[in-house]
Every structure is written in structure tokens, then in C-alpha cells.
Amino acid sequence: MFPDGRIHVHAYLDAGTPEAPEHIMEAWLKDADGTDLVHWDTTMLSALPTDSFRNDYAYNKFTPGHYGIQAIVGSAATLTLPAGVIKRGSDRLPNGPVTLVLIDMEGHTFSTPLERVSE
Structure with a gap:
């Protein structure tokens, strides 16, 4: 997680079938x-713009x-x-550990x- 609130995370989908794509429908940033x-x-x-995805492969993106x-398997x-709006009206994220939670369609x-990093 960058100081401005942007998040970079590497994801790999290792389940499912190519015929039925997986959908990440929500993402949450949570504190400890x-x-x-x-x-x-x-x-x-x-x-999200297409440049938000730095795919490892030219296929299965x-x-x-x-x-x-x-994404498909x-x-x-x-x-x-991108940096999001912080709940409870705060202008900055609290210190301490944070976790990214992704929720699929099921x-x-x-x-x-997440680790905090500098630019």
C-alpha cells in the first residue's frame, strides 16, 4: 500500500474453469x-482502467x-x-496493520x- 492509498497486490486464480470466469465484486481494506x-x-x-492490471501472461488475464x-483460471x-474514500470521515488511514479482502460473486x-511502502 502506497502513502497515497493506492494498493498494488499480486493475484493468481488457481481454481475454476476457463468457460466460467470468476468475478471479484467487492474489495475492502480493513484494520487489525x-x-x-x-x-x-x-x-x-x-x-478500473485497463492499466490497473499488469497481467503476467498474454492469455488468461x-x-x-x-x-x-x-479472470479465468x-x-x-x-x-x-486506486485510493478510496476512508470511512468515518477520516482524511488518512490509521497506523497499524491493514488487510485487503476481495469478495467474489458467490x-x-x-x-x-498489506505492507506499507514508499514510492
Whole structure:
């Protein structure tokens, strides 16, 4: 996570079938207590520019789709989420650990702790 709130995370989809893409429909940034700090909904994820996806392969890509972020099995990429609006009206994220939680169309969650980095 960068000082301006942007998030870079590497994702790999290792389940499913090529015929049925997976959709990440929501993303949340949470603090150590599990409190929601920032939310990216389906509309926001669907509107991500294509340069938000640095795909590892020329095939099986992560892309913006109608239902959030779309990927098929075997896709791997570094995803960039823009800085979001911090909940509770704060102008900065709290110090301490934060976790990115991704939610797919079936309600499954995937989470990873984030490290704060400088530019």
C-alpha cells in the first residue's frame, strides 16, 4: 500500500474453469480489528482502467468486466486499486496493520495483509 492509498497486490486464480470466469465484486481494506476502512464496490471495480492490471501472461488475464474484476483460471496479475474514500470521515488511514479482502460473486472471501511502502 502506497502513502497515497493506492494498493498494488499480486493475484493468481488457481481454481475454476476457463468457460466460467470468476468475478471479484467487492474489495475492502480493513484494520487489525476488522473494521472497514475503504470499500470498492462492483461499479468501481468494473470501471478500473485497463492499466490497473499488469497481467503476467498474454492469455488468461485479469480485466475489468460487467461484474467487477474478471479472470479465468490460470490468470495472474498485479492489480492496482486506486485510493478510496476512508470511512468515518477520516482524511488518512490509521497506523497499524491493514488487510485487503476481495469478495467474489458467490460470497467467498480472499484476504491478504498489506505492507506499507514508499514510492
